[in-house]
Amino acid sequence: MNVCFYFQVHQPYRMARYRIFDIGHNSNYFDDHKNKEIIQKVAKKCYLPTNKLMLELINTYKNKDRQFKISYSITGTALEQFKKYSPETLHSFQKLAETGNVEFLSETYYHSLSFIYSKQEFKEQVKLHKELIKELFNQEPKVFRNTELIFNNELAYTVKEMGYKAVLAEGADHILHWRSPNYVYTAKTANNIRLLLKNYKLSDDIAFRFGQKTWKEYPLTADKFAHWVHNNKGHSVNLFMDYETFGEHQWEDTGIFDFMRHLPSELFKNPNTRFLTPSELAEYDPVAELDIHNFVSWADMERDLSAWKGNSMQESALNELYALEKFVKDVNDKKLLEDWRKLTTSDHFYYMCTKYFNDGDVHKYFSPYETPYESYINFMNIMNDIILRIKRIIHDRNIMYEIKQKNQLSENMLLKN
Numbered sequence: 001m002n003v004c005f006y007f008q009v010h011q012p013y014r015m016a017r018y019r020i021f022d023i024g025h026n027s028n029y030f031d032d033h034k035n036k037e038i039i040q041k042v043a044k045k046c047y048l049p050t051n052k053l054m055l056e057l058i059n060t061y062k063n064k065d066r067q068f069k070i071s072y073s074i075t076g077t078a079l080e081q082f083k084k085y086s087p088e089t090l091h092s093f094q095k096l097a098e099t100g101n102v103e104f105l106s107e108t109y110y111h112s113l114s115f116i117y118s119k120q121e122f123k124e125q126v127k128l129h130k131e132l133i134k135e136l137f138n139q140e141p142k143v144f145r146n147t148e149l150i151f152n153n154e155l156a157y158t159v160k161e162m163g164y165k166a167v168l169a170e171g172a173d174h175i176l177h178w179r180s181p182n183y184v185y186t187a188k189t190a191n192n193i194r195l196l197l198k199n200y201k202l203s204d205d206i207a208f209r210f211g212q213k214t215w216k217e218y219p220l221t222a223d224k225f226a227h228w229v230h231n232n233k234g235h236s237v238n239l240f241m242d243y244e245t246f247g248e249h250q251w252e253d254t255g256i257f258d259f260m261r262h263l264p265s266e267l268f269k270n271p272n273t274r275f276l277t278p279s280e281l282a283e284y285d286p287v288a289e290l291d292i293h294n295f296v297s298w299a300d301m302e303r304d305l306s307a308w309k310g311n312s313m314q315e316s317a318l319n320e321l322y323a324l325e326k327f328v329k330d331v332n333d334k335k336l337l338e339d340w341r342k343l344t345t346s347d348h349f350y351y352m353c354t355k356y357f358n359d360g361d362v363h364k365y366f367s368p369y370e371t372p373y374e375s376y377i378n379f380m381n382i383m384n385d386i387i388l389r390i391k392r393i394i395h396d397r398n399i400m401y402e403i404k405q406k407n408q409l410s411e412n413m414l415l416k417n
Contacts (some may be wrong), residue, residue, distance in 0.1 A: 001182075001229055001230055001232050001233070001234070001236070001237055001270065001272065001273055002235060002236035002237070002273065002274050002275070002276050002281070003229060003236060003237050003239060003267060003273065003274075003275050003276070004071070004196070004236045004237070004238045004239065004275070004276045004277070004278060004281050005069070005070045005071065005239050005275065006070075006071045006072070006073075006105070006145070006168065006198075006238065006239070006240045006241075006278060007070065007071070007072050007073075007240075007241060007242070007243040007245075008072075008073055008145075008240075008241070008242050008243060009047075009072055009073070009074040009075070009078055009243045009244075010074070010075045010077070010078050010111050010242075011035075011038065011039060011042070011075070011077060011078040011081055012077055012111065012342075012345045012347040012348070013030045013035060013077055013081075013342045013345065014030065014031050014034050014035055014038070014368055015029055015030055015031065015348065015378055015379070015382065016028060016029060016030055016031040016034075017031075017378065018378050018381045018382050018385075019381065020381055022381065022385070023381055023384045023385045023388065024385065024388050026385075027339070027385055027389060029339060029342075029343070029382050029385075030342065034368070035081060035085070036081075036084075036085045039081045039082070039085040039086050039089075040085055040086055042244060042248055043082075043086040043088070043089045045247040045248050045251075045252070046243065046244050046246055046247035046248040047086070047089045047092065047093075047243070048088065048089060048092060049246075049247055049252075049257065050243065050246040050247060050257075050260075051089075051092040051093060051095070051096060052092070053246075053257060053260060053261060054068075054070060054096060054102075055092075055095060055096055055099070056261075057260075057261070057264055058070075058096070058099045058101045058102075059099075060264075061264055061268070065274065066268055067101060067274075067275060068101065068264050068275050069101045069102070069103075069275040069276065069277050069280075070096075070101070070102055070103075070275070070277075071102065071103040071104070071105060071143075071277050071278050072093070072102065072103075072104055072105065072243070073104070073105040073106070073107045073145050074093065074104065074133075075107065075108075075109065075110070075111040075129075076109030076110060076111075076125075076128060076129050076132055077109070077110055077111060077342065077345060079132060079136065090136070093136075093137070094136065094137060097137040097138065097139065101277075102277075103139070103141075103143070103277040103278060103279055104133050104137050104139045104141055105141050105143045105144065105145050105168070105278065106126055106129060106130050106133070106141035106143070106144045106145070106164065107126070107129055107144065107145050107146060107147065108122060108125040108126055108129060108146070108147055109125040109126070109128040109129040109132070109341070110125055110341050110342060110344050110345050111147050111345050111346055111347070112125060112147060112341075112344035112345060112346060113147060113150070113308060113309075113318065113344070113346050113349070114344060115146060115147075115150065115155055115158070116150075116295070116305070117318065117321075117322040118322055118325055119158065121322075121325060121344070122158075123162065125341070125344075126144075126162065141164075142164060142165050142166070142279050142282075143164060143165065143166045143167070143168070143196075143278040143279055143282065144159045144162075144164040144166070144167045144168070145167065145168040146167070146168075147346050148297045148298055148299050148307075148346060149168060149169055149170045149198065149240070149296075149297050149298040150295055150296070150297045150305065151167065151168075151169035151170070151292060151295065151296055151297070152292050152293060152294060152295045152296065153187055153188050153189040153190075153291065153292055153293055154189065155167065156187030156188075156189055156190040156193050156195065156292075157187070157189040157190045159190075159193065160190040160192060160193040164193065165192075165193060165194060165279070165282050166193060166194035166195070166196055166278055166279065166281075166282035167187075167193060167194075167195060167196070168196050168197075168198070168240065168278065169195055169196070169197055169198070169292070169296060170197065170198050170200060170296050170297060170298040170303055171197035171198045171199055171200055171238070172200070172296050172303040174296075174303075175290060175292050175296055176197070176290075179288065180232075180233070180234050181197035181198060181199045181200070181234075181238065182199060182232050182233065182234025182235060182236060182237055182238070183197075183234045183235050183286075183287045183288075184196065184235050184236075184281060184282065184284040184285070184286050184287065185197065185286050185287065185288055185289065185290045186286040186288075186289050186290070187289070187290060187292065188289055188290065188291040188292075191289070194281075194282040194284075194286060195286070195290060196238055196278055196281055196282065197238060198238050198239075198240040198298060199232075199237050199238050199239065199240075200298070202225075202228060202229065202232075202237055202239060203238075203239045203240055203241050204241075205217070205220060205225065205228075206220070206225070206239065206241060206245060206250075206256075206259075207241040207242060207245045207249065207250075208249075210245075210250050210254060210256055210259070211250045211251070211254035211256070219255070220259065221259070222259050222262035222263045222265075222266040223262075223266045225259075225263065225266070226263065226266035226267045226269065226270075229267060229273075230267075230270050230273070235281065235284045236276055236281050238281075240298070246260065299350075300355065306353075306355075307350055307353055307355075308346055308349040308350055308353070309349070310353060310354070310355065311352070311353070311354050311372075313352045313354075313372065313373070313376040314349045314352045314353070314376075316376075316380075317348070317349060317352065317376060317379050317380060317383070318349060320380070320383050321340075321343060321344065321383065324340065324383070324386060324387065324390070325340070327390050328340045328386070328390065331390055331393045331394060331397075333389075333393055336386070336389055336390070336393070339386070340386060343379070343382065343383075343386075348375070348379055350367075351367040351368070351369055351372065351375040352372045352375045352376050352379070353372060354372050
């Protein structure tokens with residue numbers, strides 16, 4: 001049984017505490033100290049040791065039929081912060097890219113929900129991200145993954161028109177029904193594109209359940225997991241997860257690094273097992289067409305958009321944000337556009353979620369705010385400052401235009417005299 005490992009690498013620009021009294025007086029929206037602190041902490045716990053391990057595995061398994069391969073999508077916001085706060089992390093990803101056994105995927109630069117609200121902004125962010133991947137890793141991505149695996153038929157058609165040959169999505173039960181996520185599919189609106197689905201049960205065994213001592217399968221060993229994989233049928237078991245699973249969500253003392261270190265050798269005990277990149281998996285012929293009209297994602301139990309659009313605060317904040325897009329772009333101010341785009345990052349709306357029970361606990365774990373309401377107020381205060389900045393730029397340019405017109409009139413009068 002083939003295995004396709006895909007890891008999401010993302011860090012948002014976390015917002016500073018922004019009070020109503022700051023509106024119009026302070027446009028420093030992001031907490032540079034906190035962002036630096038988090039990047040360096042996660043780099044130490046996850047990125048650097050995990051990249052070192054992945055490089056060791058790639059170098060260990062080099063034979064033609066026994067190669068270890070992985071894939072990543074790394075957001076533009078994460079890559080920018082690696083450059084600024086942890087250049088050794090960026091270098092370690094570049095070392096992985098040089099092996100030829102690592103594929104980098106396309107996504108929105110700012111890890112945004114732009115596909116839902118603005119197709120133009122979506123295409124612009126994807127272009128920015130694609131250019132950055134080419135610059136940093138010398139790869140031109142052929143496979144696309146949308147923010148948090150958000151997907152529907154329309155997305156498949158859009159990315160096909162943008163030149164991609166495959167797209168990743170969640171293998172949710174309500175879209176597959178009796179089918180298996182281990183096969184390559186195609187989308188109803190885009191027959192030429194390959195649809196690669198996450199095996200969420202096996203992926204979540206590593207990402208969420210690995211360190212749970214109350215789990216009936218605890219402890220999860222490499223040989224046990226390899227046995228589960230080998231018992232599957234299809235083209236590939238697709239293990240898609242956050243990269244921060246290693247060392248950050250599942251701490252080192254859980255044994256997660258030892259598990260990963262031994263997993264390839266256990267999987268290779270079956271001579272038919274190969275590790276595939278998404279592009280290689282996309283070479284398989286699809287077994288069926290899937291009609292996914294409603295959005296599906298890999299978030300929460302519902303696997304829909306409710307993690308970001310499930311309450312009136314989230315809807316209000318998102319509508320306000322994208323209503324400003326035209327004005328932000330019309331004034332053509334580089335810093336304003338950059339700030340606005342950082343605010344499109346989906347995390348800001350995830351923090352506003354008001355779910356309870358298990359999903360609510362997950363949202364609370366990731367949020368830097370005491371409550372979802374605090375997150376919303378902070379965000380909307382910043383929105384009000386964005387509006388003021390737009391008005392000031394327009395006002396200042398109008399004044400400059402009037403001055404220029406008056407100067408031109410005076411010059412014409414002098415010439416006449």
